[in-house]
Amino acid sequence: MDCVVTGSNVKVLAKAVHSLSRLGDELYLEPQENGLALRTVNSSRSAYACFLFSPLFFQKYCFPQNSVLRCKIVAKSVQAVFKSLSSLEKTVEKCRIELNSEKSRLTFTLHCKHGLLKTHNLSFQDSESLQAVFDKDSCTNVLTAQPKLLVDTVLHFPPSLEEVTMSVNNERVLFRNHVEEDTELSKAMMTELCLSAVEFDQFTVDTQTEITFCLKELRGLLVFAESSSLPVSVYFDEPGRPVVFSLTDSVLEVNFVLATLSEEFHPHNCSNSNTNRLPAPPAPDDFMNDDMDSYIIAMETSEVAGDSSCPLPPQDPLIPQQSKSNEEQHKFRVESESEDEDEQQEEEQETVEENGRPPNKKFRSLFFGSVLPSSSQMSNKTVRSQKILASDSEDETALDSP
Amino acid sequence: MPLSTQSHVRDEHYVLAASLDNVRNLSNILKAIAFKEHAFFNATANGLKVTVENSKCVQANAFIQAEIFQEFTIHEDSVNFQVNLTVLLDCLTIFGASTVPGVATALRMCYSGYGYPLTLFLEEGGVVTVCKINTQEPEEPIDFEFCSTNVINKVILQSDSLREAFSELDMTSEILQITMSPSQPYFRLSTFGNSGSAHYDYPKDSDMMELFQCTKTQTNRYKMSLLKPSTKALSLSCKVSVRTDNQGFLSLQYLVRNDDGQICFVEYYCCPDEEVED
Incomplete structure (x- = not known):
């Protein structure tokens, strides 16, 4: 692979790299026919981001026609190439990216003012394709807004806040944070913000619903969106299914897929969401249904807890089972090395809630595929078939193998 | 000017006396070589050379010519002493390291010879601070023979x-x-x-x-x-x-x-x- 980025597009690329580095520790780079894909997933696998730069984004774009190149790089080392965003704009005139599979080397060459040439040779690992399974088009709710609207909204929430809840009806969108019941009253702060439908460029709400997702990951996208001034589209439907934040330009497509909390047993939620559902959206297939989550957890922890090899019955809100799945989830989280401490604590606090008020909520894992070369060319929309989903279930091993 | 007359009388005892209207002209350049505690000072009629070394592998020299100083009096051909650079920098910035336009700290630096402390008079806005820093046995810096x-x-x-x-x-x-x-x-x-x-x-x-x-x-x-x-x-x-x-x-x-x-x-x-x- 050999491609050249010039002018202001270098900064767009740099911002994309910075945005991805905020989310994940590793960057997956894949030259495709339809452009260069940069992807990442966070350590708890609850958020996935993909930037697809079309061939027109580049001054020159050559990708290997007959061989498949995919590589995994430490995000920090790529970020180091574009270390200073401010000086980058002033000094860098051209950036060339070369991927040499024989030498296992990814080379970034920055041509700067005064003839200064910066060459970064990064080592990488071969990897499987990283692909989240999501389907924007099946979402019943679509909101499109200028980035400033969302940036200004998010600004009101404290930086330490992990999750935010977004509820929609036909007239408005409501953002708020959840205050734990055991929080000291003096420290508790509830922020609620209401946006009217007229503030959005597009406002399609077929299902009144309420979803909760990570705020930190969204902030990463918004920083990029703000700098590119591209409108942000939000695709979502019921709680527990991923929400997709998307930016589209003629030469660029960005998708951030965030897991949402599944709260179907939440008493407060039951009264609120899923009530005014207008058309019941057709379930894409069996695997996309609610039982997926417990199935994944069972898969991932089957080595740890020998007796849980069979999927947990999903719709059964029994308390013992709940505590078990919490424990398993916790085990799984501890295993992932770079798990954020605070986040973990928060998760624990939430799940080990004693009074059981917000009891049965947990993040739905996103599902990643080790997609075969031929099927890797498929767009996100088509990655729905059961065949691929089945191969996905081995993602943990497949992704980590070099 | 009681301070200056006094110091003129005292100059007899000093082997080295130097004055600066703005101490930053000295402290800034010393900061550029402050990577080890001990600094070797060598003063000649040309000015001041300050040397810091690490592991016998790296040596930093700061040259402050006599012309930089408003007064630079030396009674011997060469005056050598060694002080703790961290302490010296702390003293030189005793009125604060921040720069306020139009406000400068003045310095008078005196040394009486082997065994005596290095004496600093620092003045800003009419307030005078006197610092005495004990000098150390000077260790001759290595000659890198870079020619x-x-x-x-x-x-x-x-x-x-x-x-x-x-x-x-x-x-x-x-x-x-x-x-x-x-x-x-x-x-x-x-x-x-x-x-x-x-x-x-x-x-x-x-x-x-x-x-x-x-x-x-x-x-x-x-x-x-x-x-x-x-x-x-x-x-x-x-x-x-x-x-x-x-x-x-x-x-x-x-x-x-x-x-x-x-x-x-x-x-x-x-x-x-x-x-x-x-």
């Missing part, structure tokens, strides 16, 4: 361009490799870190290159940890001269312009890390 006749390659760069490179250097790399050559890549800085290698190439016809005199291709490695402190000097300077001699020793000379537009020099010598096998 201009042995210089193989020399470039002079505007500091801006090198500053950018140094701020981005991969600090996971143990060494900084400098290649100087009459042909490509002319002047190259390389690092070899955890994530791979990085090269910064400066062409000889760059606007940033003020002088390019390379006679032979040389590639030498220097310990990053030894060169790291020189970035302080780099950030103060406007030009830098990079030279290597026939043994691979590195000399970095920084031209520093002070608040009053006067010129001082900071020099770093560093010995090469190891021979590079081709």
Whole structure:
């Protein structure tokens, strides 16, 4: 692979790299026919981001026609190439990216003012394709807004806040944070913000619903969106299914897929969401249904807890089972090395809630595929078939193998 | 002026007396070499030379010419003493390191000779602080014998361009490799870190290159940890001269312009890390 980025597009690329580095520790780079894909997933696998730069984004774009190149790089080392965003704009005139599979080397060459040439040779690992399974088009709710609207909204929430809840009806969108019941009253702060439908460029709400997702990951996208001034589209439907934040330009497509909390047993939620559902959206297939989550957890922890090899019955809100799945989830989280401490604590606090008020909520894992070369060319929309989903279930091993 | 008359009388006892209207002209340049506690001072009629060393591998010299001082009186050919540089810098910035326009701390620095403390009178807004810093047994700095006749390659760069490179250097790399050559890549800085290698190439016809005199291709490695402190000097300077001699020793000379537009020099010598096998 050999491609050249010039002018202001270098900064767009740099911002994309910075945005991805905020989310994940590793960057997956894949030259495709339809452009260069940069992807990442966070350590708890609850958020996935993909930037697809079309061939027109580049001054020159050559990708290997007959061989498949995919590589995994430490995000920090790529970020180091574009270390200073401010000086980058002033000094860098051209950036060339070369991927040499024989030498296992990814080379970034920055041509700067005064003839200064910066060459970064990064080592990488071969990897499987990283692909989240999501389907924007099946979402019943679509909101499109200028980035400033969302940036200004998010600004009101404290930086330490992990999750935010977004509820929609036909007239408005409501953002708020959840205050734990055991929080000291003096420290508790509830922020609620209401946006009217007229503030959005597009406002399609077929299902009144309420979803909760990570705020930190969204902030990463918004920083990029703000700098590119591209409108942000939000695709979502019921709680527990991923929400997709998307930016589209003629030469660029960005998708951030965030897991949402599944709260179907939440008493407060039951009264609120899923009530005014207008058309019941057709379930894409069996695997996309609610039982997926417990199935994944069972898969991932089957080595740890020998007796849980069979999927947990999903719709059964029994308390013992709940505590078990919490424990398993916790085990799984501890295993992932770079798990954020605070986040973990928060998760624990939430799940080990004693009074059981917000009891049965947990993040739905996103599902990643080790997609075969031929099927890797498929767009996100088509990655729905059961065949691929089945191969996905081995993602943990497949992704980590070099 | 009671202070000045008094000091004139006392001057008889001092082997060295120097005054500065703005202490920053001294403290800033000392900060550029402050990577070890002990500093060796050598005063001659030409001015003050302050030397700091580390591991016998790197040496930094700051030159403050006599003209920088409003008064510079020396009663011997050469006066040597050693003080704790951290303490000295703390004293020099005792009125605060921040710069308020129009407000400067004045300094009078006196030394009575071997065994006596270094005495500092610092005055700002009518408040005078007297500091006495005990001097130490001076240890003669090593002579790197870096002689201009042995210089193989020399470039002079505007500091801006090198500053950018140094701020981005991969600090996971143990060494900084400098290649100087009459042909490509002319002047190259390389690092070899955890994530791979990085090269910064400066062409000889760059606007940033003020002088390019390379006679032979040389590639030498220097310990990053030894060169790291020189970035302080780099950030103060406007030009830098990079030279290597026939043994691979590195000399970095920084031209520093002070608040009053006067010129001082900071020099770093560093010995090469190891021979590079081709």
